[in-house]
Amino acid sequence: xxxxxxxxxxxxxxxxxxxxxxxxxxxxxxxxxxxxxxxxxxxxxxxxxxxxxxxxxxxxxxxxxxxxxxxxxxxxxxxxxxxxxxxxxxxxxxxxxxxxxxxxxxxxxxxxxxxxxxxxxxxxxxxxxxxxxxxxxxxxxxxxxxxxxxxxxxxxxxxxxxxxxxxxxxxxxxxxxxxxxxxxxxxxxxxxxxxxxxxxxxxxxxxxxxxxxxxxxxxxxxxxxxxxxxxxxxxxxxxxxxxxxxxxxxxxxxxxxxxxxxxxxxxxxxxxxxxxxxxxxxxxxxxxxxxxxxxxxxxxxxxxxxxxxxxxxxxxxxxxxxxxxxxxxxxxxxxxxxxxxxxxxxxxxxxxxxxxxxxxxxxxxxxxxxxxxxxxxxxxxxxxxxxxxxxxxxxxxxxxxxxxxxxxxxxxxxxxxxxxxxxxxxxxxxxxxxxxxxxxxxxxxxxx
Ligand SMILES: NC(=O)c1ccc[n+]([C@@H]2O[C@H](COP(=O)([O-])OP(=O)(O)OC[C@H]3O[C@@H](n4cnc5c(N)ncnc54)[C@H](O)[C@@H]3O)[C@@H](O)[C@H]2O)c1
Numbered sequence: 001x002x003x004x005x006x007x008x009x010x011x012x013x014x015x016x017x018x019x020x021x022x023x024x025x026x027x028x029x030x031x032x033x034x035x036x037x038x039x040x041x042x043x044x045x046x047x048x049x050x051x052x053x054x055x056x057x058x059x060x061x062x063x064x065x066x067x068x069x070x071x072x073x074x075x076x077x078x079x080x081x082x083x084x085x086x087x088x089x090x091x092x093x094x095x096x097x098x099x100x101x102x103x104x105x106x107x108x109x110x111x112x113x114x115x116x117x118x119x120x121x122x123x124x125x126x127x128x129x130x131x132x133x134x135x136x137x138x139x140x141x142x143x144x145x146x147x148x149x150x151x152x153x154x155x156x157x158x159x160x161x162x163x164x165x166x167x168x169x170x171x172x173x174x175x176x177x178x179x180x181x182x183x184x185x186x187x188x189x190x191x192x193x194x195x196x197x198x199x200x201x202x203x204x205x206x207x208x209x210x211x212x213x214x215x216x217x218x219x220x221x222x223x224x225x226x227x228x229x230x231x232x233x234x235x236x237x238x239x240x241x242x243x244x245x246x247x248x249x250x251x252x253x254x255x256x257x258x259x260x261x262x263x264x265x266x267x268x269x270x271x272x273x274x275x276x277x278x279x280x281x282x283x284x285x286x287x288x289x290x291x292x293x294x295x296x297x298x299x300x301x302x303x304x305x306x307x308x309x310x311x312x313x314x315x316x317x318x319x320x321x322x323x324x325x326x327x328x329x330x331x332x333x334x335x336x337x338x339x340x341x342x343x344x345x346x347x348x349x350x351x352x353x354x355x356x357x358x359x360x361x362x363x364x365x366x367x368x369x370x371x372x373x374x375x376x377x378x379x380x381x382x383x384x385x386x387x388x389x390x391x392x393x394x395x396x397x398x399x400x401x402x403x404x405x406x407x408x409x410x411x412x413x414x415x416x417x418x419x420x421x422x423x424x425x426x427x428x429x430x431x432x433x434x435x436x437x438x439x440x441x442x443x444x445x446x447x448x
Contacts, residue, residue: 008165008198011134015168016205018099022046024206027098029123031058031088033281033351034140034174035104036069040076041185042102043085045210050098051088062088070350070377071178092126100136100206101127104174106281107141113288115144117151124155131156135167136202138192139220140174142227142286144293147171148220153195164196170203171220173227179348189213193223231286232304237272238283239307242314245274245448249321256433256447274448276410276431277314277356279345284311284354315359319367321448322406322429329427331405334368339394339404341421342411343375347432350377357410358383361391372400376415398424409434 018024024047028039031053039062043049053059061068065078080086095101105119120141127137137156139148148171153163163169172192176185190207192214194200200216207214217223241259248255255274263271278284287304294301323333343357344350352358357373362383364371373381374396383389394400396416401407401424409418412434422428422441431448438445 012198012202015134019206024099026100027095029103030105037071040072043080049086050094056090059088059090096130103139107143109285115289124152128156133166137169139171144289145221145224164198168199168202169195170199171223189215191215191223191226193217193220228286228290231282235283235287236303236307239310241272241274243310276318278311279355281353315356318431319363336369336405338369338371339407340373341409342413343378343381344411347412401425
């Protein structure tokens with residue numbers, strides 16, 4: 001007697017066939033730092049891709065082959081758009097024709113550090129309104145354990161379809177590291193948790209087309225927790241080294257020398273470096289998604305709170321260090337000319353979200369300093385939502401560097417010639433050890 005397949009398994013077979021033949025249409029919702037590279041990666045893997053974003057400007061830019069994400073080369077985007085492999089839309093209607101829907105919308109914090117899931121809920125609602133049998137839906141936005149099962153699933157099932165039977169739902173965290181040239185999307189293993197075993201099976205079949213290693217886990221909540229664990233691990237270890245930075249300063253020791261010496265141990269240590277604070281859409285945000293969720297279980301995530309507290313002290317420490325340096329020159333911060341090098345939250349990216357530079361430049365201005373900045377990737381730096389708080393990047397000229405009472409390095413972009421900067425500067429405070437290779441003029445440099 002032939003074994004009859006269940007409805008969900010039949011739909012899974014059909015979708016896997018489409019995936020294997022690369023005829024499945026992939027829709028990416030949210031074309032930001034994560035979504036645009038993902039859309040490009042899928043199109044390069046051979047899938048027809050539609051990108052959907054609420055921001056009409058981004059849609060226009062994609063369709064004219066203009067990349068606004070540094071990790072996506074314009075030529076690659078142009079080739080895919082011209083070849084009809086990728087098309088962006090402002091309307092959500094193309095979702096109806098998609099076989100695979102990947103959701104990459106923001107998951108920021110509200111003012112009191114509570115999760116703001118409004119983007120996820122709104123995107124899930126748009127998908128639910130157009131859902132059809134046989135679709136795979138993957139949430140990739142970072143969020144707390146339980147979101148896929150408790151929030152997204154009911155929205156998608158509200159029209160009467162059932163996950164695992166009529167459509168397939170998984171959570172698979174995006175783990176890309178913007179600006180990282182060594183590990184790009186295909187090299188970063190993909191963790192996937194399905195709402196049912198069939199959901200997991202279909203999603204693994206899909207991700208294996210473009211990613212070298214797929215790691216199935218037992219549930220969406222495990223996949224959600226995995227991503228937050230990774231980012232909390234970074235937040236806590238950065239806080240640890242930042243706390244050592246504060247203590248080393250009191251004890252007259254050089255934290256960089258300590259960290260570099262410790263890094264020579266061939267086992268048992270993974271090196272994290274001190275800095276002016278944490279930034280970006282992940283490290284300062286994601287752990288607090290978990291801290292908030294943990295409260296439902298009567299649990300206080302002490303490491304997360306402590307790491308947040310210590311990392312938040314780093315910008316003020318940088319300003320205090322700068323005040324001390326100026327003092328030794330018999331100068332005060334009020335009226336001092338400070339040239340900030342780099343305002344992006346980390347090297348070689350243009351992202352200023354949660355950048356410690358926002359806090360530091362704000363404190364410098366508040367204390368009467370005349371601040372200018374140079375960042376090759378950030379032409380305009382918005383200190384607040386108010387238009388009046390915008391600064392424009394100045395050219396990195398010898399006059400600009402020599403005219404500053406202190407050059408403050410906040411981001412160690414690789415394209416800057418730090419030896420040249422040191423030669424022209426009078427005084428440098430280096431918050432990133434960007435000047436580590438500088439040989440001449442080291443007496444002008446102080447590291448945090
Ligand atoms: N940036 C990173 O380095 C990184 C790395 C890994 C994971 N993540 C996670 O990925 C998610 C996305 O982050 P990002 O940095 O790409 O954000 P982003 O702000 O750069 O991009 C999000 C995009 O989604 C669009 N959008 C918002 N709501 C929408 C909706 N309802 N429908 C369609 N489009 C909508 C926005 O216009 C924007 O273009 C977040 O959860 C983040 O935590 C980010």
